[in-house]
Amino acid sequence: MLQITNLSKTYPNGVQALKGVDLTIGRGLFGLLGPNGAGKSTLMRTLATLQEPDTGEIVFDGLDVVREPEAHRRHLGYLPQDFGVYPGVSALDLLDHLAVLKGLADRKARREQVDALLQQTNLYGHRKKAVSGFSGGMRQRFGIAQALLGDPKLIVVDEPTAGLDPEERNRFHNLLSEVSESIVVILSTHIVEDVRQLCPNMAILAEGRVMRAGAPRTLIAELEGRVWRKTVEKSAVARHRADHAVISTQLYEGRTLVHVLHDERPEEGFEPVEPNLEDVYFSILRTPAPAREASHAA
């Protein structure tokens, strides 16, 4: 169980990355959804002990993460958003090396786990090749393999699917959901699809605040019957934005598909649609700031 309380972080250049984040996260995959610059990576790095918050508390299984980062790292697996590797070192050697750093001193156990991870991440055939020469997907799978080394109880993966092709993404998701059964896995992403596919629980982060948290299904249910859509000419988009609470606009065969949040049909031409997670996400992001303030307070 991971308990985050009132976490704030302001960078020296004045950027307030986190503004009092509160979250409670249980076992399983947890999706952290937010646009670029929402503070996701800051939060992830803080969870990975790579950064200290200005204020706030993180407690994982009873352990104060901020105070005792060393103890926390023992059960931590972390896949950074963007990472490099030592040039010229093979996947096998590098995993073995990282396993040693994680405290797997027993050579046999290490060997067994490394082999298993290489196979599960489908890298076994490339284990003797340098990771620095891997393609994006392979590298990302290597990243998850290293995050799983040892005995992780909390796995933090930051934007793992960026740059992956659909097949690679699929494989990656499978792996994640397999390991997430008994441990906490936090996945940060700006792709709604990832969360929809994987996460029984999620939170939406924007401008350093948690906008909403809960099960995707619950969040979607809240919008039931309130989302409308209409296909309009591009020139009419501006008018619609002015008149309605537009959640999202999307190009569709050269024209624009507009989603609008409204308790009843906003005007002629709109048709009701079954809300999805994307609508939830965008509706929260589009909600005017004062309203958000209020909803947060509530």
Place this chain on the structure above:
Amino acid sequence: MLRELIRFEWRYHTRQIAFAVGVVFFLGIGWILPVLRYGPPGTHLNSPFVVMQSVGLLSLLGIFVLTVFCANAVSRDAEHGMKEIVYATSVGKFRYLAARFAGATGAAVAAFAFTVVGLFLAPMLAGLDPTKLGEPNPLAYLWALLVMALPNLLFSAAVVFAVAVLSRSVLASYVAGVCLYMLYMVVAMLIDSPLFYGARPLPPGAMARAALLDPFGISAFFEQTWYWTPAQRNTEMLALDGWFLLNRLLVVALSIAILAITWRLFSFRLAAGARPAPAEAQEPSVAIATYRPMPVAPESAAARWAALRAATRREFRATAGSKPFLALLALWVWGAAITVSDSTVSYADYQTRLFPTTGAMLASLEVPLAFIATLMLGFFAAEVVWRERIVRTDEIVDATPASSATFYLAKGGALILLSWLLIAVALVLAAGFQLASGYTQLRPGAYLAQFWFVGAPLALFVVIVLLVQTLSPNRFLGIFLGMILGLAMLAPDALGLRHGLLRFASPPRPPFTEMNGYLAPGVFAWYMAYWGGLAGVLALITLGAWRRGRAQTLLGRLRALPRRWGRRGLAGAAACLALFLATGGFIFYNTNVLVPYVTPEQGREWSVAYERAWRRYESLPEPRVVAVKAAVELYPSERRYRVDGSYRLENRTAGPIDTVLVSLRRPLRAERMELAGARLVRHDHQFGMYLFALARPLAPGAATELRFRVPSQRRTVEAGGFDYSVVANGSYLTRAAAFPGLGYVKGNELDDPAARRARGLPAPRGPAKLEEAVAGRIGREAWLTVDATVSTSAEQTAIGPGELVREWRQGGRRYFHFRTPRPTTPHFAFVSARYEVRRVNHRGVSVEVYHHPGHGYNVGRMLETATRSLDIFSARFGPYPHRHLRIAEIPGHWGFGAYARTGLIVYPEDRGFLTDFRRGDEIDLVTRRVAHEVSHQWWGHQLDPAVVEGGAVLVETLAKYSDMLVLEATQGARSVPPLLRHEREYYVLSRMNMPFPEPSLLRVTNWDFVYYAKGTIVMDALRDLIGEDAVDRALRRLLREHGPASRPATVLDLMAALRAESAPQHHALMDEWIREVTFYELRVESASARQLGDGRWRVTARIRGGKTIHPGGRMEAAKAIPLDEMLDVAVYARHPISTGDQPLHAVKQRLRTGVNEVTFEVRGRPAFISVDAFERRIEVERADNVREVAAAPGSR
């Protein structure tokens, strides 16, 4: 657009902190040179000459700044992820490279220019001695910057930039910088650059070659200014012509060529050498092992150890296996090989060869090894510390539970291993070189000890660079700061740090000698413990501020330090600090309390105070020491001694003596100092002076006794200089070092005129005038008898003055009782070591060589020379007065060539015992030196001249003359002209650096180029002029008339003796040579030969002659005097200098001022003609003395 680009680059570089640090660094180093009084003596510290030389030398340091700027210029796109963006812009290849190059080079040049600012300002603001300064000339500084620094920096920048651009590796560009520097040093050595020669004569042709090939123009600078007088150096600017111009053009052209090639080879491609990613092969999904978590125990000892090993191995492999390191290693192999092979050349001794002893190997490697290892650590630390951040794997690694200490130790350990690799390579090369030259006395223990003596300071430097890189916001600044600290560590003297407690990891280290091994390893260990304690604190600070995760600000990290240390870190820091303070306290107690520590400035003040307090006693009539009795106890392993003895003092003055002043060398403290029948009136601890008042005045002819007991200073650790008197093996304890003296010590006075003036003291008195001796006011020190028992450790043999009376063992020690049968010169000494002895009995004289076991190579030659010298000198000058002649080897840390005591010659190991004659073509130095020292048994120990001007002629010039006689007898007449040539070169070059008017032989005191070099030439000319027999007769007369009981001789007596034995027509010339500073100018203007038939040729030559004297020895006052002398003219079949051939025919010709027509007949075709063919006259320009003989019309 190019201008915009360059402006951008310029702004980029000059806004880096590294630029600011560079500016401060260069300003400081420019400032420091004048403060250290850099430059030849007699030349103004701000003269155009010194400015040019300083800028030339410092431009070598510019290389390192350029590496940082150039590396940064080409690597920053890649590292900051800008590569794709920049490469995809419309910037063309040329513009891209040109802008980057111009920006980086411009910034480096701008930083370097501050050197000149420092050089310019220091003389004005640093309070330097105004007599050592001239009018500041801003043009000289700009000129140096323009013609010296600019091409040098351009060249360095081109090389480093080319490597940086083409390799796209930051590390490779650093290594290129190091290589360039090392390459320069090695090439300079190979081409015999004047940089390494100082005032020694250069091999022929070397100067021009070096002037052309030295890419930094320093050799060309020396080539142009080699014979400049101080006045020229102070005023003239280096001219941009001749070799210097050619060299500069060549360097600029080479730089442009390098840049052009770089431009050709460079292309905008991404990730050099990246291969396409492996194709995704579908795995045959058989026997998939299932992943399961494995329990981890990162806190366990086993896991910590495993992590440390793995991380160290990873670091070490990544660096040691990297191409830049391998390149550096390869270069080091080359550089070390050359260094090692050069170590057997003895530059102090006419470039003779030495055996490749371990001592020679270690001495030659020590400095270059420390230098390259320091540079390597400075650069590679940046790579090692920042590795995870450079490859962007830091977030993964930092999130592992491995402790920061693991990473710290792994990185530090890897760097230490790298330095060991450099040490090991050097040692293997050295051992290989020894074996390859057939030398098998390897000393593996001494080699392994290098890992401690060289390795430990480097390990401490690793702590420093890790600290610097951890605290520095980026690695380029870190390199810069690390390098500055590294330089400070390598050359603490330059910063005025003399006390071992102030020199980080650079304790006073005596040289390793073959005889004595490592002197005082304990001292080194104490200092290492001391600095180790500090390093421990610094290491803990580094660890506490270690970058983990997202880099916090430095302040943030330092603030978090106490928390990250915790109680254990605090305890560790406290323990290290305690070690630092405790060892520091112990060292301080030894260096400053047991023995007062004296800075040079305090030393000057001490001298002033001494003079003020005690000079009034100078005129006190003194009794003479006529007999010495002493028990001298040597304790070699403890490096200490004790002298328990007495002097018999006799009043040889005409009046009674009631006061006796006794002096003891600082910082000795006597345990006993008593004068029989006298009361100690005053004991001045500060100056070691004892003033006794006799109860009853000592009547003329009466005697009394001074009893004393003097122990050596007991201390465990020295602050700086070592006393070599008593060491583990090879002690050499002189009377001056351990025995009291009588009267005021004039030698304690401050002798620098400016320093005296600044303190309100009168001008220095200088050496005693010749006239003082003529008037009988100054004589010599009284001769005395010695009766001494010297004891030493059981395995050593001790030697003292006189005959060995008895030898015995007692209480685990050996005792030797020596006694001189009759009075001798008063400066006796004692020697003790583990010796092997070879002796021969030669006509009643026991000739003995005491040598270190294994150093027997030249003992046979020494014995042979010694006996032959005894024969020659006895026959020519008079009988040898002793029944023994001992030659004792002493350790190489004594800097002199050899020293003759009465009946004993002490001879440092590397000045003859280890000379390697196997190649057979060297100057026979051992013969010369042994003959020289044997001759001092006549010149110095029989003829003991008055201590006034010209005295050195009677001792040293006559000894040089004597050794020439022995060399001639051994090797024939042809060995003489090369010897004279060498002496003349040495004389002509040395006098250029003379800050005062040059004394004639009549007035010479302590200038060896006069009494050695010029003296030898004059003596050879004299014997040619009046005949060898006449010279011998004169010398015999001198010895006969000025024995110990007679009036001591002066150079005037030598002149009188020579006059008495020679024809009057020679007297004027003889007088001129001794009394004046004379130069000849002889030149063959044309020469031709006509064949006469029957194999005979008639030679006709026009020879121009001239002669000048310098009245008062002042260089600028030259006065032409008429030349009218018989001079040697000879013809040769081949060039006489390059072949060393004997002449076909030689004649004496009378030559006068102006053009002389000379004609004579020879057998055989003469190809060359030479005037003053046997080098008996002193000329500055000798090249025009030899000329090719043209075939005259009508001959074939």
